[in-house]
Amino acid sequence: MAKKNVTAVLRAIFWFALLLFLAWDWRNSSPIDLRQEPPLFAAGSGQEVSGGHCSMATGEAGK
Amino acid sequence: MRRTPLAAVLAAVFLLLVWNVSVRQAVLFLVGIGMGGALAGTRFGFTTGWRQLVEGRDPRGTMGQLLLLGLAATLAMPMLAAFPELHAALGPPSISLLVGAFFFGLSMQIADGCGSGTLYKAGLGVPLNMGILPLFALGSFLGSVHLNAWLSLGQIAPVSLVAEWGAAKALAATWLLLGALAFAVRRWAGSGQPWWSRSWVWGAVLLAVLASLNLIIAGQPWGVVYGFGLWGAKLAYALGWFDPAANAFWSLAGNTQRLTQSVLMDVTSITNIGILGGALWIAARAPAAAKPLSAQQWSVGLVAGFVMGYSSRLAFGCNIGALLSGISTGSLHGWIWLPMAFLGTLVGLRVRRRFQF
Numbered sequence: 001m002a003k004k005n006v007t008a009v010l011r012a013i014f015w016f017a018l019l020l021f022l023a024w025d026w027r028n029s030s031p032i033d034l035r036q037e038p039p040l041f042a043a044g045s046g047q048e049v050s051g052g053h054c055s056m057a058t059g060e061a062g063k
Numbered sequence: 064m065r066r067t068p069l070a071a072v073l074a075a076v077f078l079l080l081v082w083n084v085s086v087r088q089a090v091l092f093l094v095g096i097g098m099g100g101a102l103a104g105t106r107f108g109f110t111t112g113w114r115q116l117v118e119g120r121d122p123r124g125t126m127g128q129l130l131l132l133g134l135a136a137t138l139a140m141p142m143l144a145a146f147p148e149l150h151a152a153l154g155p156p157s158i159s160l161l162v163g164a165f166f167f168g169l170s171m172q173i174a175d176g177c178g179s180g181t182l183y184k185a186g187l188g189v190p191l192n193m194g195i196l197p198l199f200a201l202g203s204f205l206g207s208v209h210l211n212a213w214l215s216l217g218q219i220a221p222v223s224l225v226a227e228w229g230a231a232k233a234l235a236a237t238w239l240l241l242g243a244l245a246f247a248v249r250r251w252a253g254s255g256q257p258w259w260s261r262s263w264v265w266g267a268v269l270l271a272v273l274a275s276l277n278l279i280i281a282g283q284p285w286g287v288v289y290g291f292g293l294w295g296a297k298l299a300y301a302l303g304w305f306d307p308a309a310n311a312f313w314s315l316a317g318n319t320q321r322l323t324q325s326v327l328m329d330v331t332s333i334t335n336i337g338i339l340g341g342a343l344w345i346a347a348r349a350p351a352a353a354k355p356l357s358a359q360q361w362s363v364g365l366v367a368g369f370v371m372g373y374s375s376r377l378a379f380g381c382n383i384g385a386l387l388s389g390i391s392t393g394s395l396h397g398w399i400w401l402p403m404a405f406l407g408t409l410v411g412l413r414v415r416r417r418f419q420f
Contacts, residue, residue, distance in 0.1 A: 006190075007188065007190055007353075010188075010190050010193060010194075011188045011193065014185065014188075014193040014196075017197075018336075018339070021294070021298075022326070022327070022336075025297060025325055025326050025327075026325050026327070028301065029323060029324055029325040029326075030323045030324055030325075032083065032084055032085075032324075032325065032328065034085070037085040037086070037087070038085055038087050039087065040086050040087050040090065040280065041279055041280055042146075042148060042149065042279065042280060042281060042282025042283075043142060043146045043148070043149055043278070043279040043280075043282065044146060044148075045148060045282075046148060047148060047282075048148060049148060049149070049150050049281070049282030049283050050317055051281055051282065051283050051317075051329070051330040051331070052289045052290075052293065052317060052318060052321055052329060052330075052331060053150070053152060053283050053284070053286045053289055053331065053380075053384065053388075054152070054154075054286040054287065054288040054289045054331070054375070054376075054379060054380035054381065054383075054384030054385065054388075055152040055153055055154040055221075055284075055286070055379045055380050055384055055385065055388070055389065055394065055396065056154075056289065056379075057154060057155050057157075057210065057214060057218075057221075057379065
């Protein structure tokens with residue numbers, strides 16, 4: 001019973017910390033320009049992709 | 064938490080993203096939820112699959128992983144050839160990759176979860192994995208800060224099999240290599256063991272489809288590590304702990320821009336958040352069971368989580384960004400990552416036994 005309670009508290013702390021981070025980040029980041037919204041599908045859009053990826057080294061994601 | 068209110072919360076987040084960020088990011092959030100649901104619902108774990116293969120000669124998890132790699136490559140490689148705006152997951156073969164993949168494979172066995180595994184288990188509410196997540200982010204950030212020094216030890220340019228050979232030959236070579244691995248797995252396991260289990264096959268099919276959707280929508284393959292490094296970098300920057308302009312990785316134009324944008328604009332971050340949400344959805348009906356850990360096991364597990372974050376940055380991805388996305392989009396670095404991480408796993412299993420996980 002005690003272990004279940006501790007786990008429930010840990011879960012609550014985890015989700016609260018995540019939401020807190022996202023709220024802090026939203027508040028402190030540049031406003032989003034909705035007029036510059038990316039296409040829904042990158043494939044076929046003809047627009048160069050500019051997202052970050054784990055495989056990046058010293059340049060943007062590879063082609 | 065019950066599923067109905069949880070579904071309402073996830074739907075509200077989707078609508079908020081549509082209204083305040085972009086339709087693309089909102090749809091990628093849904094893709095992430097699907098990934099989290101598939102990973103947690105089928106308990107599709109790269110760490111577990113390798114452990115079962117080595118310790119129990121059970122090939123079902125590894126066969127599921129090979130099926131996932133084959134299906135994802137079959138979907139991704141023709142798309143990369145057809146749409147020039149899509150990116151492959153190309154990391155440079157390097158000393159950094161060798162060291163990073165080895166230590167990632169080692170530490171993931173101790174932490175009992177790879178990149179995706181840590182995410183979905185945290186979403187399921189497993190205490191150790193929830194504790195590991197912030198340390199994974201810290202490690203990933205520090206790895207990105209030190210990356211240039213590691214790369215100076217030796218590297219060659221990334222190699223794309225699709226660009227070198229064309230999609231058809233690259234896909235044929237990929238299936239040939241995956242077939243050879245399946246043969247080796249079968250030899251090791253022996254003929255008495257079943258090849259497949261339903262949950263691993265379902266997981267492979269669902270994840271291959273979702274990874275392909277990620278590629279079509281985001282224009283780049285599925286990744287996990289970059290998002291966490293970005294989160295760590297934003298916090299470190301806000302606290303005045305580092306100057307991005309003085310760092311080789313974070314001074315790159317795209318990275319500098321993402322430091323100033325909301326993480327909700329980052330494609331990797333949004334799927335990571337979705338994975339947590341999808342796993343939470345599964346936990347609402349099938350809560351995860353986790354055995355209690357001693358203080359020593361907690362300490363070792365958290366250190367392993369930090370090492371996992373650091374080494375995955377050095378290795379140009381974890382099991383998702385390097386193994387799945389690398390191999391399925393024809394990057395040579397994925398094929399180097401695989402044996403190095405497996406060697407690390409062999410050591411990690413011994414360490415795991417030493418601390419009685």
